[in-house]
Amino acid sequence: MKTLMIDTLFNRLDANIPFAVQFADGTVNQYGHEEPRLYLKLNEGFSLTRLLKEPSIAFGEAYMDGDIEIDGDIEDIISLALHNKQELWNVNVPKLPNLSIRKAKQNIEHHYDIGNEFYALWLDETMSYSCAYFKEPYDSLNQAQLNKIDHVLNKLQLKEGETLLDIGSGWGELIIRAARAYGVRSHGVTLSEEQYAKTKARIEELGLEDQVTVELMDYRELVHSGLTFDKISSVGMFEHVGQKDYPTFMKTVNTLLKDKGMALLHTITHQTEEAGDPWIQKYIFPGGYIPSLREIVTLLPEYNFHVVDIESLRLHYAQTLDHWSSRFETTIDRSEEMYGERFIRMWRLYLQSSAAFFRNGGLDLHQTLFTKHVNNDLNMTRAHLYE
Known part of the structure; x- marks a missing residue:
């Protein structure tokens, strides 16, 4: 079920950078119409719930903690994310307080x-x-x-x-x-x-x-x-x-x-x-x-x-x-x-x-x-x- 839900999310993305994902259960899926340039391995600690709630922080922390391994250029990940910005980022102007x-x-x-x-x-x-x-x-x-x-x-x-x-x-x-x-x-x-x-x-x-x-x-x-x-x-x-x-x-x-x-x-x-x-x-x-x-x-x-x-x-x-x-x-x-x-x-x-x-x-x-x-x-x- 977890693999299916992550797969559904990734399928919503426009894969301008073709990529492949190895899930924790060993399943490997590819996204995009060409040979993958980027390979992601999602380990057992990777949280779909967090990814759906706060994609940037969840991805960053998962990489920091070793729950995601990357084979390829990080620049390709950012290119993919920017291409799908509306899916992944809140673009509203923040309401930040004055800084003391x-x-x-x-x-x-x-x-x-x-x-x-x-x-x-x-x-x-x-x-x-x-x-x-x-x-x-x-x-x-x-x-x-x-x-x-x-x-x-x-x-x-x-x-x-x-x-x-x-x-x-x-x-x-x-x-x-x-x-x-x-x-x-x-x-x-x-x-x-x-x-x-x-x-x-x-x-x-x-x-x-x-x-x-x-x-x-x-x-x-x-x-x-x-x-x-x-x-x-x-x-x-x-x-x-x-x-x-x-x-x-x-x-x-x-x-x-x-x-x-x-x-x-x-x-x-x-x-x-x-x-x-x-x-x-x-x-x-x-x-x-x-x-x-x-x-x-x-x-x-x-x-x-x-x-x-x-x-x-x-x-x-x-x-x-x-x-x-x-x-x-x-x-x-x-x-x-x-x-x-x-x-x-x-x-x-x-x-x-x-x-x-x-x-x-x-x-x-x-x-x-x-x-x-x-x-x-x-x-x-x-x-x-x-x-």
């Missing part, structure tokens, strides 16, 4: 404070944990991350002596490079204690205390400092703000940015407003919400922000995730020693499925550049980005 500073810090700690040693195993030398920029397909991950940092800083048209704020400064490579290569005074804020400690240590090692500052604080607290900045960047942080706090974020940027100043927002986006994947929400990024591009653009005029440039880096993120996933697989012994097999399977699913979402159009990455009020003193073409 305390809750925001807890959410960040859940993901970013796993430990610097873990991230250092598979990130590049810059410890950049956001979309890289591949000028050439064969760029190394490290080179592509340096490309991305320079791409952001060049877009901001930094001038020596200016001040730069980076909201969500990660492990500090952007604020350090801004100071060393562009001659600006840079300031970073992060809620991650691990990132803060690493960044502070790097600043001291390089003797940049007079030029680079990092603080362990919520970006909203910075408005009480009286500081203002010529330029503001935020790379990979906006996804953690929460939909209801978008106006607060924009108002804060407006307060901190000098008149005619320029800001760059680098964030993952959805095509339309929709709920995030439930498994990702539970295990990877609690409290996160990915905006649509039009949500961002619609907000900007309310604060007299003027759009200068919008660029999609969707395929750059897919390639970045390919690099991370490959590097992660080479560190499994050490990672499993630290965190166990279930953790490894969780991260494998997260990294590989994320790459698939970017390739299949479920996710995008946009850099939106804007000024506070009208600024007529900017470069009139993009030529400076490619010199």
